Structure formats: structure tokens, C-alpha cells
Amino acid sequence: MQILSKMTLEEKIAQLLIIRISSTETEAYNLDKIAEIEKYQVGGVCFFKGGPVREAILTNRIQAVSKVPLFVSIDGEWGPAMRLDSCIAFPRQMTLGALSAKHDTLIYQMGVEIAKQCQAVGINLNFAPVVDINNNAKNPVINSRSFGENRDKVTAKGALYMQGMLDGGIIGCLKHFPGHGDTETDSHLGLPVIKKSRIELDELELYPYRHLIPLNPDMIMVGHLNIASLDPAPNSVSSLSYPIISELLKKEYGYTGLIITDALEMQGVQKQRRFAGDIEIKALLAGVDILLLPGDETGVVIQAIKKAVEDGTIPEELINERCLRVLEFKGSKGLLRTPKPINIQHLKALMNDPEAQRVNDEIERYAITEVKNEQMLPLTDDNSVAFLCLGRNDLHTAYKQALKDYHFFSLYKSKVPSAKEQEEIRQALSPYKKVVIAYGGSNQMASKGYDVDSKTVAFIQELANKKEVALIHLGNPYALNYFPSLDAIKAVLIAYQFTPNTLHCAVDACFGRQACEGFLPVSTNHFPAGTGITPVKCYDGRTSLLPDTIVQQLDKMLQKGINDKIYPGCVVLAMKDGQVLYHKAFGHFTYNAQDKVTIETMFDIASVTKTAATTLAVMKLYDDHRFALTDPIGQYLPFLKGTDKANITIAELLTHTSGLTAFIPFYTKIQGNEQYLRKYKSPNFSIQVADNLYLRNDYPDTMRYTIAHSKLKAKQYEYSDLNFVLLRDMVEQISGQSIEAFLNENFYTPMGLKRTSFNPLDHGFRKQDVAPTEMDKTFRKQVVQGYVHDQTSALFYGNAGNAGLFTTAAELGAIYQMVFDGGIYQGKRYLSEETVRLFTTMYPMHGCQERGLGFHTPKADGSTSIVPAKAGKKIFGHQGFTGTVVWCDPDNGLLYVFLSNRVYPDCYPNKLSQSKIRLKAHELIYEGLTP
Template sequence: MKYLIIAFFFIFQISQSQNKNPKSLNTTEQTVWVDSVYNQMSFEERVGQLFMVAAYSNKDAEHIKSVDRLVEEQKIGGVIFFQGGPGRQANLTNRFQSKAKVPLFVGIDAEWGISMRLDSTYRYPWNMTLGAIQDMSLIERLGVQYGKESKRMGIHFNFAPVLDINTNPKNPIIGNRSFGEDKENVTNRALALMKGSQSQGVYATGKHFPGHGDTATDSHHSLPSVNFTKERINEVEFYPYKRLFQEGLASVMVAHLNVPALEKRENFPSSISYTIVTDILQKQLGFKGLIFTDALNMKAASNFKQPGEIDLEAFLAGNDILLFAENVPVAIEKFADAYLQNRLTDERLEHSVKKILEYKYRAGLNNYTPISTKNLANDLVNPEDDVLQYELFENAITVLKNKNDILPLQNLESQKIAYVKLGDDFKSTFLSTLKNYTEVTEVTEENLDSLLVKLQEYTTVIVGYHKSDANAWKNHDFKDSELVRLQEIARNKNVILDIFAKPYAMIPITSYENIEGVIVSYQNNDISQSLSAQLIFGAFEAKGKLPVTISPEFKVNYGLHTKKLDVLGYTIAEKAGMDSKILSKIDKIAQNTIDRKITPGMQILVAKDGKVVYNKSFGNHTYDKKDYKVQNTDIYDVASLTKMLSTLPNIMKLVDEKKLSLDAKLGDMLPVFQNTDKSDITLKEMLSHIAGFQAWIPFYQSTLDAKKHPKPEIYSKFYSPEFPDQVAENLYIKKGYTQNILQQIADSKLITPKVYKYSDFSFIILKEYLEKTTGKTLDILSQENFYKPLGANNTTYNPLRKYDMSSIPPTEVDNYFRYQTIDGYVHDMGAAMQGGVAGHAGIFSNAVDVAKIMQMYLQKGHYGGKTYFSAATFDLFNTTYFNKENNRRALGFDKPVNGKGGSTCDCVSPESFGHTGFTGTMAWADPKTGIVYVFLSNRTFPDAENNLLAKENIRTNIQQIINDAVLK
């Protein structure tokens, strides 16, 4: 009678059975079901339950039919899936289960998640990486994820965790699969994974008993030997098994090993040793769960006996399930012969088969339902995986040396940093993340002497050693030439060595004397690279500890803590409490904005609580799709953001230092305004745009002739001491023309009575004041005071002095003043007439750099361990003083006008602050939500009259989405 007919008589529902610890279940209903199924089986069907055969979802139809035959004809008990894909495997599982008289066990080797076998699934860290993590709750959460993904795939056994204690660095088959060399560390991590996985109703399997950690041979190819004493094996190798048995480990996998201390027969595999499997594992250690052989096709076993014979010997030794049997029909014949010869008894067969059926019952297979393939891909890969992955690597990365506190890198204004790559795998994410913090130059040179010459100008060299982590068995060894290169660089420079490979790769490094900083990042992937770069600059502290010994200096459990600085970090939205699906709506708005030719391209950045969660670029530099695509590293003319990014912080610094008062009067600040109607205007009034100034004066118009072209007495096509300041390509303005601009402001009419009127004049004036007071030009002042120490190295005036035009989107086709495409020169005419350095415009930057400055403001003058001005000074400037005059402005900052329009959506708090710019830019920070939002574009190209960006509230609509994305 078919299994489903049998199950019909037992209406007992165990929908919760898969969420309970297997050892806790032993019900009357279970016994009734097991006995009923067992009693209706033939001898051959009972023997069939012992076999779990290999299945692949990436093989051909003939392979699938061969498994079909085993299920239908030999009535096998289960399948172990190997390579393939999730959808294909799910369909095959449903197919095989539909053909089974008794539902099949489904197993998989998923030591770091099902991605170990299946494509298109989430790949978690190797066990060696997990061995560096000190927070066991993270490991247990990972076990839960393993359980969830296995359960979703209809998998009942994950052949993990690996309990091998890897004390042999040259172990060819365990290595990264082990949690390390310390028995306590291995046990604690394995236990956490086991608990997490089994909490989801998926059975964990401890392996490879009695211990595969100190072997120099791969049991896939030959029989390895373990030459420890019985006492050592009991004390060390058995230790994790004992602990996990106490906590309810469901199953154990027995390895193919030669262990002379436990099995006296010479070169006799442990998997077929009655002494090891029955006397030691079951009787001495008291294990009552299911016992699996390791794969019987492995040469360590198959070289010993023929298919069929090896299966019988393994069963007689005490194993319950025979994994990867190569010839089930022959094996069943061997079992039948042994039964007739009384080598195999009814009691022995009943013991294992009923145990198997008990575990099938506990797995819910008495009420089997097929796997739903609906939304399978999304269920297996989702943002929560990334959240956990970030936390795992953040807790794993290990600092081994930190001479003179080189980590985290600080005092960026005095640093000149190079990056040199070693190894043969990619480094792009590491380098790009390093560059998010400051200027970092990759230096490449095959010839060592030439490399050392190139590195002479740098103060610090970050050396990244990048090796593929495509699988856990990849060779990570340094080349001899790389070791020489490393030592020579270290002999001449301060070096931070970052190892994106297994720790054992470091063993050939004979001396760390000249290396100031050593970091082990364990694996070479995007997340480990991003996080390791962040650690170097202090976005989080190092917490990891070595899982293995690599030198007398760096032993197991060694690891240093580093200091966390208040700098921007980089993560995914969910980790910062935001919804990435909601944030993805920004993409559609951005593309629609480009498609409608509102702006050719843009950069958009969102940070929350000091973590950048969204940083994307869209479109091209111009509407020509063959033009440069916008990159995150491109720099835009930020227009009036200059007021907040350059002039304002320098004014705040002077106020903080008590060198300037908010009540200071303009006439006292600059002589040109003495004896004018503007002499009594205060700094507070100027910064609040309530000084009575006109909005602007088209200063350039008076410098044009009757044909509207630049007058030759004011402009020259060539640089000279008389015409030193460049306005545009091949256009220079007469020396000292800024004084003419100031005089025009001094002579302009004031608005009376004074009302709120946004004006550039205040910041044109304050630039002059700062330069007179400090003796430095504003561009140099901003670089020294803020940009260099902040690591805002992509923020500058006159960018063509430093950057290629290919990284600067153009702002306008000027047909009224400069008569050329404005690219790399400031768009604002008044700023251009000041040589590109003005207080109200002139800054070029990218979204990341703007975010740093906004984060510094959000942290009230603190960033990267430095104080730029006090919190009290920031609060002084982030206050509105003229509310009665219907003036929303703070001092230099724009503020929201909730419910009344303005520069923001109605979603931001009154404490929020920021600014917008004429070229299509916006930067806003909100202390209440911790959000920094940056929008940069060149909406003025090719025509500044196009201002649909503002009219259609593109920037504020995006701001609304950002606030909607905050998880409540």
C-alpha cells in the first residue's frame, strides 16, 4: 500500500514538527506511523531506505531517469543533491518525491549555505571566516538562515557543521571548511550553527567523525591517516561531538580515515570500522541519532572494497544511511546474501530503518507536500541576507598589527596614500571604497625598482593581497616575487597589509617588522572589500580574532581592537533601518527625469545614521547617449551649495574661535562698506538673507561691448600678469576686477523696509572678508580647514587644475557671455569673473564629498575624530532668528517650510537644514531621522532656462521617497 494511503489513516497534524529540536520528539503517533510503514515493507524496501544517492540538477535527462529508477524500483530512502540550480532542484525534488512510496530524505552539503552547491543563491562566508567572529548570536542567526533556505528547498539534512579541528595548515580538504584549530572555538561555532539550523526543522550533521582536521591527504583521492593517541583524540577531536550530542545534534557523518589508535586493522577506513562506528560513536559516546557514511564513491572507501560490498560493510559497522552509493541494485543483492548467511539480522535492519522512519516523521514527511516554486528565487535571496553578511564580515575582519596606531588612518591632510595590489583576483570595490575616504592613488609597475621610485612621494602604502574565493580549496599562496615586493615596499614606507585570503596564506611572510598595519579580511568579495576599506578609515572597530595560528607573533585567538571614528560608512538600506525596495523607486524617477530631458544625468546619495545606503549615478554628461556615463566619482558644479560647503564653515570657524561675532557690522568688516547705507548690516542679517540686498546684479553685462561680446580692455584671450584670472576657456579677466564687483554691491540700492530676499551678495562679501582676515584665498582656506582633513579630496574650485574634463559634466552652452560650452568652469557668471573662486558659487564636488560635509554638520562640527567647531556654534547657526518676518532661513542654511512649499518636502523636521543650487543640486540633513540626502545634476545643460527640475519637484519628490523608506 502506498505511503499516502497509509498516512490517510493518521490524521494527526504536525505542522510545527519542523520547528522543534529532533531529540525532543518521541510520540505515540510517531511510533504507530513508523511501525505501520515498516511492517508493510518488503525486505528489499527496507534495505532501500538505507541508501541516499547522488542527484544533480545540472545533468542530462539520462541522469534524471537513472534516479527515477532507483526511487521507483529500489525504493531508495533519499537523495543528496550536488551541483545545479534552485528552480531545477526544486522541480526534481518534486518529481522524485512523486515517485517515492515513502517520501525521500533530501540532503545537501551546504557548509556555507546552499550556494556551496547551487547557483543563483546567497553565498555566506566560509567556516574559517566564521571562526574569527566572537559573537555567537551572529553564528546562530546564520544557522537560522541556513535552515530557512534548506527548508524552502525541501531539504531535510544539511551535512554541516564541520566539527574538524584544523590543526594542520596543509590540510588539503578541510582548511577553510573548519572553524579553526581551537576545540572550544570550533565547538561554540558549530553549536550555534546547529541550534540555528535545527530551530527551522532542518537536521544538522556533525562531520567528519572521528576528526579530519590533521590530515595531509584528501580522502576523495586516497585514505588519509590520523596518527594521534587515543587520549588526544578523546580530549580534542571528540570534544565538539560530545558537546553537540548533549544539545541534540540530529546526525553524524563518519569519515573515511585510517586511525590506528582507534582501529587496529592496518589502513582500515573508519567508516566501515565497527569499533569506531558502534563501539566508540554509539556506545562510548552515547550517540543515538542518525549515522551517515561519508560519500562511498570517495577513493578512501571505494579503493578498499567494490560498490555494493563497501555499502554492506559500512552498514554492518553501524552506519544507518549509506551516502552516495554507487550501485544500489548490487548493494541490495549483497544485503540479501548477507541476510541469508545470517551476517545481517532482522534486529540490525529494523534498528536503522525504524530510526530513519522516525526522523522522516519528525521532518513532517508523514504529511509531505511538494515544494512551491512560486517566488522561490526571491525567497532564497533577499536584503536580509546582505544585512547578516555585512554583520558577519564586520565582526570577522581581524587586525593583527597596529604599530603607532596607524589604524584607523587619521590626519588625512598630512597623508599621501598609495594602493598597491598583490595577488591575482579583483580589487575594484576595495579601491573604490578607499577612495571614498580620501585621495588614494593606485600605483602599478611590474619592475620593482620602478615601483619603489613611484612610491617615494607617498607617506602610506596600502597593500591589498587579493586571491579568489570562488571555492574554499583555491590556492592562496604568495608568489616568491610578491613576498619580495612586499618586504621592499615595507622597508621604505609605512605599510598597511590587507589579506583577502585564508589566514594560512600569511605563513610564508617571515617578518612583519617593517609592516605597520596587518589586517586579515579572509575572503575576496565585494562586502569584505568594502568593509575592510571602511575599517582602515575607522567606520567601525576591529573585533575579529584569528581562528588559527600563522606565526609565533600571531597565534590563535589573537586580534586587536581598533578605534571607531565618526566617519561615513557604507552598507545596505536594511542594515540602517531603511527599505531598499522603497528606495529603488528613486531609480524610476531618475530615469524618467532623464528620459524627459529635464537633466542629462545626476548623482543621488542617501545616508542614514552615518551609513551611506544609496549612492547611484544616472544618465550621461549630456543628452548624447554616446557621451560619458555619469560615474560616482564625477564632479558637478554645485552652484549655491558653495555657500554652505565653503564660505559658511569658514565663517563658523571664526565665530567658534571668538574672532567674529554674529553682531559684527559690515562697515567694520570691510572698508568698502564704511560710510554706506550698508555699514550697519550685521553678519546675522547677511547670513539670514534679510540684509536688504538685491537678489543679484548681472555683473557680466557691463563688461560686454555693443555686440554683447567681452570688452578687450577687461578680458584677454591669454593669461598674463594683467589678466591672471581665468573666466572660461581662452578667456581671462583683468586683475582685481573683484573690487569692481564689491563696489557695485556697495553702490546698489537696499530694499526697504528690510524683508527676506535671497541674495548672493552676502557670500560674495564674506569671501572678501575671509580672505582679508586670514590672508589666504578662499579656495586654499577651505582646502586646509575642511576638505583635506575631511578627506573631501574631490571638492575643489577650478577643477580643471586637477581633473580631466571627462569627469566633469558640462553646465551650459553659453551664448550670451562666454560663447562656449561651459565645462570645468563655474557656471555662475559672477563667480567666473572672480577667477572661479567665489563665496556664493564655484565649488565642484561629488555626492560622497558633499555627504561628508553634511554629516560633519549633522554631527555638529565633529567628523573623523576631529572637531571643526563646537556643537554650540553649530546650533547657533542652525537657528532661525527672523520667524516674525516670515523668514525661514537660518544662518547660511536653508530651512523647511512645512506645508508651505519651499526647498523640501513636508516630510522633514524643523531641525533639518540644507541648501539647493541653480545647476540642479540639493544637499539636506535631518537630525531627527539622521538622514543626509544629496542630489547633484547639470539640469542647466544645454539651456539654463529649462527648470522643470524645480517646477515638477523632482528633488523633493525623491526626498519624500527617502523618508518613506525609513522603517517604522
């Protein structure tokens, strides 16, 4: 390389140095740094405290005096904001560690956005990600900078972060080899000692490097650690160790990228210094390419290394070889071209890009982790709940903002309330049974005890002994170790760090407006790593279990359904043996592309309600021996006595062989009739069927009378909503509860389902949470959103038994997963295995061969089949009119959920059925499972 041949020995040595620089100092400091760089022609700089504009201006000036363009680096693990003001700060890696595998793509996106920010200010090298496995709660320096204690998750998440930056055009750097996670000493202050065998290190600390090196990382940083099992020399330091760097990292692992030391000014290595330049010389001899932040002045270090070359301590060929590696690397990254001056005109906007904010907000949202919930959340009773905030003023402001959509009593006090404040809190909270306490914004450092005050902890526990308390912890999960016990606290949510968004998401989670999908990335005294109460079990791997080609075909097909106006939006979930294969949302609420459908969007699941609600309740009562399948329905419903409906058996209702007519259009008899429908609520008109539309209270009894005296047909299969209207009434009669209360008590609440509800607008949800259904031009004369689409169910309080349930794909999947697993969900039994088997198996009745008890059990054959040919014989599930379906296939371990609002804006024509997209997507998933 011509550049090398023209360089002096001093310049070659200088290319191996990256020196400290800051953009917050005086102009005199700036001039000194510019002169230093121009004089010595160092290889790079590392920026610390500053601001984007100041740094960009200074970068332009130092690049202008460099013959070989500089490495412009930063220690920006959560983006440039780790060092610079006035830009978006991304979450710490422990927060990323809480993300489930299905949301790990956000880490890649974060890497891309961090790269954009770096490029905007002229940075070309970011010392991230940290791939240390933090399994020591007392670690004073890594801690929340790590993805956690699970080696596979650390490896997978580190790969995504690294690749995101690389694809964004920025050099990344894995650190701190060979692993800094299990230490109790800060290497800035002393030398950490790791007393582990090589076998133990291979199993944990070294694991990420072994698996990431094949991905060709650009750079690896070596930490300052004493590990006798890797280098038995007395007081050996890994950053100066030939056995660790050259023999292990280079030779054994085959790493060919650049190797850089951790900062050589740190006391962990400086305490080994015998003379100026000593540790820099040792690092080069150990096999390092780049010396980060030398411990002595630049000129002194260069001269010390030059002297070592001259006296034969360091072969000059070594300097030439290392310098050539650096220059060739710079060339491969386009860094030898004269850099264009940074344009500062729109710099602040670039550092606060809306897309970066979106990624940031979604990471914070999906990281929220529910580690405990003893049936306190989601909150429902407005009159018994109070909110307490213990923290700084900025936490108070954020809490008030988060609660603005809710109308609850709230109280704001200092993070360490005085005795007087504590008494004020006791008095203010005395009328309330439940208290949600937001606590934290705490320090992330173990050495400072995470800023947890023991008196405050004792006070929180005092409140928990007297009331139902939910704790929102806005900080490092290790801080919970300072709580002697969490037994009295009913619910615990961890948000990992305080931002207004994390607090807002946590508050929404308390009300069930968003699911807690995070998993604890580290173990605490109270909860093991991996704890997380979530609606469905997630596939915890680095890639989808479905081949990429299948995923791409699914994506294309489901998007085409939107383009062809088959449905405005949909969510599809596929699970294999309880692990998520595919879970994606497409489209918007309507075709005007305003409200985006997400995996948390609630859908009106129409007749799937028959299985996910009514049949579920019937199964529970059957399990409890409250009725027999051969019992006549008239035994439980007095209004049927004396009619030909009284002797219909419960089994006949469940299999649609009762002889009841398919449908009675009750709504057509009353639409537009003020005798039955009014615009305003009143004591006699209190059943809300839509916005500004209330039904007369006694009309449901009129409908019951109509059913009782309708014409009864022959006992053969005919699908009828009326069967499930009667079953719903039976459930309420036997249980003594509304069907909604019965289901919440026995299934939805203990299962942790927070977005499953009848009449969602009555339970704290907003229209923005719920996909609309039809533009009803005849009956309700409005877009139906948040109210059940089915007219009969709407007139029966929104929960007639045949339709009315709203839920997400994930939570519907959780219900079916429980049934799929023989009545068990997350270790708790809800139904007996015998009852599940009986109801989900084809139940021959009056010649019908395709119905279980409540469930549809179709045959997978023929061109008219609604399930794939590869489906097993035991498949069961149900379809819904609004564009929904769920199928469970025990033979193949497959669960499939498809939710859409295909009825928007009109029910007909039914393009979804005509296109067979639900079936085709299902078939593709089976194809993806074929070996």
C-alpha cells in the same frame, strides 16, 4: 513513494551517499566512476578539480546511468571557480564580510549569479555559505571562508547568500554546525577541540543557526568537532553525535531539513574509525541523512551499513525513513525528473557572464577598507609621490594597469626583495616624500603565515620611518598581525585579496576617486573589527529602517522624475540619528542613458555651497574669535572702504539682509569678447571657466569693483549671491589661505572626504566622475561638466563662495552630520556646539524670520512650504539651483539629501520645483518614520 518500494536495501543505502569525483582525470578514471555509479546507484557526487566543459560532459554521462537523478554537488563557496578553472571567481566570504549593510544586496546578487553558473554545468547543490564565526586569527581552515567575527553580520550575510542561490534554483547548505570558527586545528588533519560552555556557544557559535533555521534552510552540514559542553562523551565528534544532531539540531532547534556530514574522509573523524563503515554507521544513528565522501570504498560502506541493518544495529525503518526524506527532497526540487543533457556550446560564456563580473567587481570595490589615514590620503601632489609594488609579476602588471591614468613614478620589485633590490628601491625613492606600497597577493592560510616575509615587513617599516607611506594590503587582514607595528605607516587600505580590480579600486581610493566604504570584518592586533574610515555612519542591520512600501514608493517616484524628464539622474540619502535609512542612485548623466549615476557620482551642488563650504569656513573663524558678527565687512575687505557697502555687517551678509542686489550678470558683459575671454591659456588669461575658455586674470577685481559700487537697497531680506562672494573674500583675507585650502585643512581632509572639491578636474577627477549640468548655448557654448554651472562663480576661480562645490550625497551628508552632531564627526570636534547652535537657529534680522546665519531655517507650514509639515521647528539646510537640497531636522533626528542635475540640458522650465519631487520624497521619509 513508488520509487522507494522498488529499491533494494543496498540502493536505499546508496541514496544516502555522495561520493567524490573529478573531471581532470583520464578516460579510464571516468569509465571507472561511471561504472561505480551505475553499479551502486549512489545518491550523488561531489565534483572537485576540473573545468566547466569537462565537468558538464562527465555529468551528462553519470546522470545517464542513474535510475534516480543524482545530487550533483560542489564545494563552491566563492562559486564553481573554487574548484573549476575558466570561470569567474567571486570573492571569499571575508571580503563579503567587509561590505557595509547598504551593499549587502550584492551578496544576494552573487548568490543568484553562482546559481546560474552551477546550473550551467549541471550542479544542483552547492555546499555554501559558511556561517562559522571566525574569531580566531590562527584558524587554519575557516578563516577567510567566514564572513567575520560579528554574529549578526554573519547571520545576515549568510541569509542573503543562501536566499540568492535558492532563488536562482540551487540548493544551498549552511555549514559547519555547531560552529568551526574558534579552532586552531584543521579538521582535515585532526579533531578540533572547542572548550566553551553552552552559554558561550549560544552567544556566538550557535547564534547564526538559531536565527537562520526559521528561514527553512534546505540543508545543514555538521562539522567534525569535539565540544564537551554539547556532548560530554570521551572523544565525541559532532558529526557522529546524537546529542548534537538529534537532540540539539532537530529537537531543540526544530530543524526539519536535510542534514549532511562534512566529508567523512577527513582525518578529524577518520581517527575515530574502528572498522570499515564504522563512522558512517555512527553518523546515521546520530541523525544524519546524507553521508558526504565516505571514508571507505562505496561498495564496502554499503555492505557495512547493510550488515548493521541485518544485525539490528541500525533499524531498517531508519534507512527507509532517511531514504524517503532524500527522495522527497529531490522531488520537491524537481530533481526526480530525468535531467536534460547539458549543452556545452556556450558554456564558457555562461561561466563568464558580464552580469556576474559586474557583481564581482562591485563587491570588490565596496569592500575596500581604510583602517588608518593620518591625513595622507587622498593624494594630491604629483611631484612628491611614488608607487612601489612588492609582489609577483601578475601583481606588477595589475599595478601598472591601475596607474595608467595617473602619471607618477612607479617601481616594481619581487615580494621578498633582496638586499640589492632594497638598495635600488632606496635610491629610486630618495627624491620622493610619499610612497604608496602595494603588498600582498598573499596566501590566505594561517598555517603558512599568509606568506608574509618578516624581512620585507622590516623593510616596509624602514621606509615608513623615513617617508610618508600608505600601504595597500592585498590579502587577508590577519596578515597585518605579522607587522610588529603600524605606527609609522600613515595610511592603510585593505583589499582582502588580489585581483586586478581590487588593486585598481585601491589605487583609485588613494586619489579619492572612490570612497572606501568597507568595514574590517575581523579584529587584528592593530585594529578592532568594525574599523573603517567612511564618509557617513551606516545603518548596520539586516533590513531598511524604512518600511518596504515606503522604499517602493520612493523608488517609483524618483524613477518617474527621470521618465518625466525632470532630471536625468539623482541620488537621495536619508539618515536617522546617523544611520542610513535610504541611499540610492537613479538614472544617468544625460537622457541618452550612457553614463550611469551611482552613489559616488559628484554633483555641482550650486547654492548648497553657501552652507557646506562658505558658512562652514565662517563658523570656524567665528569659533576661533577671528571676527564678530557685528563687525563691518569693510574692516576686512579694503576694496569696500569709502563705499556704502563698507558698513554692512557680517551678520547681514549671512542672513541676506545686507541690501545688496540679488544678482549681477557679470558674464553677459564679456561673453564672446576676446578682450576678456580666450580659447587658449596664457600668463594673462589663466582662469579656466570651461573647456578651451580662459578668463583674463584681472576680471575678478573688476567684478569686485562693480559690487562695491552697485546700488544698495533697503536693509531687508533679499536673497543675494553677492553676500557670499564677499564672505568668501573675507575668509581668505582673515585666514591668509584660499577658501579651498582652508576648508581642506580644517574639515574635508581630516573628515576623510575624498570626493568633495572645487574645480574637480584640477584635482585628479575625470568628467566621468561628475554629473554634467547645462548645455550652455550662450556663454560657454558647450555642455558644462566638471566646471561650476553658476556663471559668477565660474568667473571667480570656480569658488566664489555662492556656488562651486562638487560632492557626493554621502559626503554632503557627512558635512551636515557633523553640524547635526554639534560639531563632532567620528569622535573629533570641528566646531563648538555653541557656534553650531547659533548659526543653525533662526537669526532675526531686519524683519527676516526664515534665516539662520548662512543656513535657511524655513517654517514647516502653509501650501508654499519647502519642507514637510512633519518637520521640526529647528530644521535647517539649503537648496541649490542645479537641483539639490539638504535638510537637517534635529527634532526628529533626520538628515535628507537630494542631488540631481535637473538643469540638463536646460535650466528652464524648472520642472523640479513645479513637480515638488524633492518635497514629496522628503514627506514620504517622514511618513516611513511614523510608528
